[in-house]
Amino acid sequence: MTDLPTDLPADTTTDPLVTLPAEADVVICGAGPVGAATAYYLARPGLRVVVLNYDPPGDPANLATYRYSGGSLRWTWPDPVKREMTTETEKFIRGAAPQVDLAMLQNTYHLLHTGELIPALNVSATRLVELLRDQAEERGAQFIDAVAVTGVRPDGSGHMVETTRGTVRAGRVLGAMGAANASVFPQSSAAPEKRQLFVLDLPVPPEREQMPHTIVPVGDGFGYVFLKLIDDRLRVLVGQEDIVEDDDTSGPVDHWSTILDRGLGATLPWLREARVDEILWGVDTAQKTLVVDEPATGLLIANCGSAIRSAAWLGRTLAERLGA
Ligand SMILES: Cc1cc2nc3c(=O)[nH]c(=O)nc-3n(C[C@H](O)[C@H](O)[C@H](O)COP(=O)(O)OP(=O)(O)OC[C@H]3O[C@@H](n4cnc5c(N)ncnc54)[C@H](O)[C@@H]3O)c2cc1C
The missing domain is CATH 3.50.50.60 (FAD/NAD(P)-binding domain)
Known part of the structure; x- marks a missing residue:
């Protein structure tokens, strides 16, 4: 940790x-x-x-x-x-x-890899x-x-x-x-395990404001791309559950480029343009x-x-x- x-x-x-x-x-x-x-x-x-x-x-x-x-x-x-x-x-x-x-x-989850839209x-x-x-x-x-x-x-x-x-x-x-x-x-x-959540600097165009919560395979796990209002601004967020911080004591590591390379960047190329504005850490468990x-x-x-x-x-x- x-x-x-x-x-x-x-x-x-x-x-x-x-x-x-x-x-x-x-x-x-x-x-x-x-x-x-x-x-x-x-x-x-x-x-x-x-x-x-x-x-x-x-x-x-x-x-x-x-x-x-x-x-x-x-x-x-x-x-x-x-x-x-x-x-x-x-x-x-x-x-x-x-x-x-x-x-x-009610929201919709879009499982990009299977093409399914699931009510949530x-x-x-x-x-x-x-x-x-x-x-x-x-x-x-x-x-x-x-x-x-x-x-x-x-x-x-x-x-x-x-x-x-x-x-x-x-x-x-x-x-x-x-x-x-x-x-x-x-x-x-x-x-707990700690997971990273990336807040991206992408402007959210109006046509993407209703974007469903999108789930994308990343490595052996999944990445979650969604919009959230933070400090009154709609932001694009990406969470992932494959890469976690276990007992590493060397300090926080930015895994953004890793998850792009593991599949996210190929599936959603528009994310490649993004810069990570902030990395949020949170508790979750496998x-x-x-x-x-x-x-x-x-x-x-x-x-x-x-x-x-x-x-x-x-x-x-x-x-x-x-x-x-
Ligand atoms: C990126 C991400 C996305 C997630 N998405 C979902 C989801 O969609 N659905 C879902 O069910 N779960 C989701 N989770 C998991 C969920 O957010 C966590 O399971 C949940 O927040 C854990 O709750 P908690 O009360 O244990 O801890 P926390 O939510 O961290 O709350 C801990 C509280 O303790 C306080 N505190 C901290 N230090 C001290 C101290 N020294 N003294 C007193 N108080 C202190 C904090 O300020 C806070 O109020 C997600 C997790 C992550 C990381």
Whole structure:
């Protein structure tokens, strides 16, 4: 694992009134899809849940993957288990926010290599996390932002969560910081894989604004070409799942030319002209399943690929393991 922040910038909060509670039943570190969903399912039966989140916009140390996720919820899942996970998230959205018109989010996936156009359902992952968070807060979970978790140590029968703003004691703790789990819990076996997402400098011509989410073979895996609004600008993004950063410690490597050479450039020659404006890093896992490590009783560290589409299932499953 490479470019993870070791020194987190100083606390940026300007609200002196928000103080950390001394203790909670469960502390969740990270308010991405995994943390927010788990908070919701833990708060429902009335547990005292505190969620600590460090997510200042524009900070290079911020590795909140969900912001850059493709947001794909449902398309053709032959695997019944995956289909069920997806359906649970879809039901959650329909129940929690009937005003979200899922029909409006219908999208098309274009499998370029087979010529198939597959109907799909996409969500804004940022909106989904907001929904999960609203629902959790409504049931009593406390979310505290601008607090970076720096470590967790044993404390009697529970755990002490250390942060940039003091400590919180809890019987049970969930590490749900995505890629940052690896820096806060370096010994954990639940380390995620990290994938690159390239933001290209291509102007998007009007005729391409409705471009379906295009899937292209790249090497042994697939590349994903899609459009996304970033800072009010429609951008062309390319993700790929063949080349991942495993335990390389030499620093980030730009794999753009590699994936062009492995098939993307031949299939979509217009991409050859592109310059990479930005490389975003995010957590995903090859298996796209939940990986949980429990290094001490009551301390769970969770990493999961496809956490957007399986958010509700993940939250429920982790909450059950944490005693809800
Ligand atoms: C390029 C790409 C495309 C993807 N597309 C899809 C898709 O279409 N559909 C899908 O289902 N999945 C997709 N995924 C996978 C999905 O985005 C991830 O599985 C998901 O974001 C993981 O959720 P998480 O909550 O574990 O981590 P994150 O989303 O990274 O959230 C972690 C949270 O913890 C916070 N945090 C970080 N450090 C600290 C700290 N020290 N203290 C406190 N808080 C901290 C972060 O700010 C963030 O709020 C994609 C992934 C990538 C990389």
